[in-house]
């Protein structure tokens with residue numbers, strides 16, 4: 001499948017769609033998932049127009065993973081959770097719904113289950129408050 005430059009993350013990167021941004025550098029962008037599976041659910045994407053892991057340039061992927069590491073540490077601190085789960089889906093059969101490579105950062109705590117994937121839009125004021133907490137925790 002060819003990369004679709006009209007996907008929602010491409011629009012966020014072009015500034016054509018809003019996002020609750022937490023971190024940005026030359027290669028990557030991190031922002032809140034608008035349908036969080038758990039409070040603090042954050043996404044990291046490369047700025048490169050890359051559909052999935054198979055099409056990713058290894059150099060860009062390594063820069064993106066450095067951002068995943070930075071943001072995951074900030075999410076862990078901001079939400080005071082003992083664990084962080086990373087998820088990354090490739091292809092519809094794996095559950096991928098947005099065809100621009102992205103990594104999910106999910107705070108995990110014993111006894112708190114994840115909500116269904118990509119269901120239910122969160123309150124925007126709450127997402128902005130969560131983004132601010134994560135931004136404040138980025139060193």
Ligand code: AMP
Pocket residue numbers: 008017019032033034035036043088089095096097098099117118119
């Ligand atoms: P995946 O199923 O792995 O492709 O995940 C796509 C994720 O993008 C889901 O968790 C959605 O909740 C999330 N999502 C969809 N649209 C937006 C958006 N405009 N801003 C932030 N997250 C989004």
